[in-house]
Amino acid sequence: MLNLDALAAQPELPGDAVMLRQLDASYLDGVWQSLHDPETARYTGTHATFTREQVERFLAARPAATDRADWAVTRAADGAFLGEVVLQELDASNESMSLRIALGGPHVFGRGYGTEATRLVLDFAFESVGLHRVGLEVFDFNTRAQRVYEKCGFVREGVLRDALLWNGTRHDTVVMSILSTDCRFP
Ligand SMILES: CC(C)(COP(=O)(O)OP(=O)(O)OC[C@H]1O[C@@H](n2cnc3c(N)ncnc32)[C@H](O)[C@@H]1OP(=O)(O)O)[C@@H](O)C(=O)NCCC(=O)NCCS
Numbered sequence: 381m382l383n384l385d386a387l388a389a390q391p392e393l394p395g396d397a398v399m400l401r402q403l404d405a406s407y408l409d410g411v412w413q414s415l416h417d418p419e420t421a422r423y424t425g426t427h428a429t430f431t432r433e434q435v436e437r438f439l440a441a442r443p444a445a446t447d448r449a450d451w452a453v454t455r456a457a458d459g460a461f462l463g464e465v466v467l468q469e470l471d472a473s474n475e476s477m478s479l480r481i482a483l484g485g486p487h488v489f490g491r492g493y494g495t496e497a498t499r500l501v502l503d504f505a506f507e508s509v510g511l512h513r514v515g516l517e518v519f520d521f522n523t524r525a526q527r528v529y530e531k532c533g534f535v536r537e538g539v540l541r542d543a544l545l546w547n548g549t550r551h552d553t554v555v556m557s558i559l560s561t562d563c564r565f566p
Contacts, residue, residue: 382475386508387467388446393500398493400451400500403464405440407452408432410461414484420463423522424482425544449504453483453497462488465497467505467514475512477505481525489524498532499565506560515557519544526554533566534558 393400403411412435414420430438442450448468455462463483470477479501483494505511516534518525526536534556543553558564 382472382510383508384446384472386504386510387449387470390443390449390451391504391508393451393504395456395496395500397456397491398462398496398500399454399456399459400465400497401454403439403442403450403452403466405436407461407464408436408439410452410484411435411439411464414463414482417485419486419489420482420484422546423519423525424480425519425546448477449501451497451501453481453493455493462493463497465501467501467509475510476515477509477511477513478515478517479505480516494525494528495531498528502532502558502564506564510560512560513557515555517543517553517555520552520554526556529556531565532558533562533564535562 390402412432415430447470448466450464450466453462453465454460465481467477467479481494481498483489502514505514516529518529535558537555537557540553540555542550544551
């Protein structure tokens with residue numbers, strides 16, 4: 381039985397090195413910077429471009445969204461914006477959602493923030509919301525993200541062939557998921 385009130389309430393999720401907080405327009409500068417980081421754009425396959433006003437409007441609307449949860453990943457020590465993590469695409473009938481995460485650039489990659497943020501969101505998804513499945517997609521060349529997802533218990537399900545065309549080269553997309561019955565952090 382899903383607890384959609386928990387999803388709508390979207391509590392802060394405290395960790396050791398990170399604190400997940402409701403994403404909103406107060407994070408505009410950090411999100412704007414992330415959107416212009418070339419590595420983050422490549423790893424997330426972001427072709428679209430946005431105006432600062434569009435991004436601000438999107439962020440301002442996040443707190444009112446009840447069928448998804450958008451967190452700012454912030455550094456626990458000083459509140460610095462590190463990136464964002466999102467539970468989205470609610471399929472209530474099948475007790476399923478998808479996860480996406482993007483930290484803001486190479487200066488914050490590889491320090492354990494992504495792993496901790498993903499684990500906090502999975503605990504929330506399974507223990508508080510009561511989901512059965514959390515899925516995601518990750519590009520074949522993004523081996524760091526795949527490693528993080530595997531560390532958190534995601535299982536590889538297959539590939540979407542040539543799903544991404546980036547700078548003239550096609551790449552496969554790997555589909556992964558974790559179920560409530562899987563070992564969470566193997
Ligand atoms: C993917 C992402 C969220 C991971 O978070 P992170 O904080 O950088 O990762 P962590 O430091 O928690 O963990 C990285 C792990 O991958 C390993 N790793 C680092 N580079 C690697 C590489 N090129 N290939 C394989 N593994 C790699 C690290 O050794 C570590 O594993 P370990 O703990 O077993 O040693 C973050 O790098 C990011 O936002 N990247 C850009 C956007 C993106 O890729 N989003 C995901 C789209 S699906």
